[in-house]
Structure formats: C-alpha cells, structure tokens
Amino acid sequence: MKALRRTVFWQSGAVILCGLVSWVAAGSVAGISSLLGGLVCALPSMLVVLLMHLFRNQQAHPLAIFLYEFIKVSLVILGFFSVALFFKELSWLPFILSAGIVLLSHIFALASRK
Numbered sequence: 458m459k460a461l462r463r464t465v466f467w468q469s470g471a472v473i474l475c476g477l478v479s480w481v482a483a484g485s486v487a488g489i490s491s492l493l494g495g496l497v498c499a500l501p502s503m504l505v506v507l508l509m510h511l512f513r514n515q516q517a518h519p520l521a522i523f524l525y526e527f528i529k530v531s532l533v534i535l536g537f538f539s540v541a542l543f544f545k546e547l548s549w550l551p552f553i554l555s556a557g558i559v560l561l562s563h564i565f566a567l568a569s570r571k
Contacts, residue, residue, distance in 0.1 A: 460566065460567070461505075461506045461509065463566040463569065464562070464563045464566040464567075465499070465502055465503050466566070467565045467566040468495075468499040468502055468503075468559050468562050468563070469499060469503075470562075471495060471499075471555075471558050471559045472492060472495030472496060472499050472555070472559055475491045475494075475495050475551070475554070475555040475558055476488050476492035476555070478491075479491035479492075479551040479555065486546050486548050487548045487551040488551070489544075490546075490547050490548040490552040490555075491548075491551035491552065491554070492555070493540050493544065493547075493555075494540075494554070494555035494556040494559070495555040495556065495558070496536075497533060497536035497537055498533055498536075498556050498559040498560050500532070500536070501529040501532035501533050504528070504529070504532070505526070505528065505529045537556075540552070
C-alpha cells in the first residue's frame with residue numbers, strides 16, 4: 458500500500474510540474490491542457506488507491522484487482538474523450554506529453570523506495 462501512495466505522490470508532483478512548465482513555456486492554454494492531461498491520468502489512479510485503502514482489510518482477490526484496473530483504464534479513456542470533446546482550445550502536445558509523463562512517473566516512485 459505504501460508503494461501505491463508513493464506512486465500517487467509522484468503522479469501528483471508530475472501533474473503540477475508539467476502544468477507549470479507548460480504554462481511558463483507556452484502560455485495559459487498549454488498550461489491548462491497540460492494540467493488536464495495529467496489529471497486525466499492521475500485522478501483514476503488516486504481513486505484506485507482510495508478503493509484499495511477502503512477495502513484493505515478484506516482478502517485481496519485477483520478479480521478485485523482486475524476490476525480496479527479496469528475501472529482505472531476506463532476512466533482514463535473517458536477522461537481523454539471528455540477533454541477532447543469539451544475543451545475546444547486544447548493544445549494537444551502538452552496534453553499528450555503531460556499524460557505520458559504522469560503515466561510513466563511510477564518509475565520514479567519505484568526508484569525512490571527505501
């Protein structure tokens with residue numbers, strides 16, 4: 458459970474960092490696009506960690522873990538479609554880069570474990 462919390466911490470940091478860098482480098486639309494791209498990937502991960510924390514005293518069933526991951530991937534896909542549909546000024550490059558960085562930030566979480 459500690460590794461999952463560390464992963465969410467690194468993902469949250471990556472969202473903030475990507476948003477700030479994009480905002481400074483390319484303006485407010487790029488910054489908002491970057492924040493949205495990161496949040497689309499980070500919020501479902503936070504939800505899965507919350508669900509696992511709430512049901513931590515129950516036996517970890519492989520089907521439950523599969524269900525959590527299915528929910529997470531479904532929410533990420535729904536988030537991508539929702540942002541693309543409703544945010545008309547979307548800057549695609551910061552959006553995709555931020556999403557990719559957030560999705561790969563678990564590598565830093567695993568590397569930083571003690």
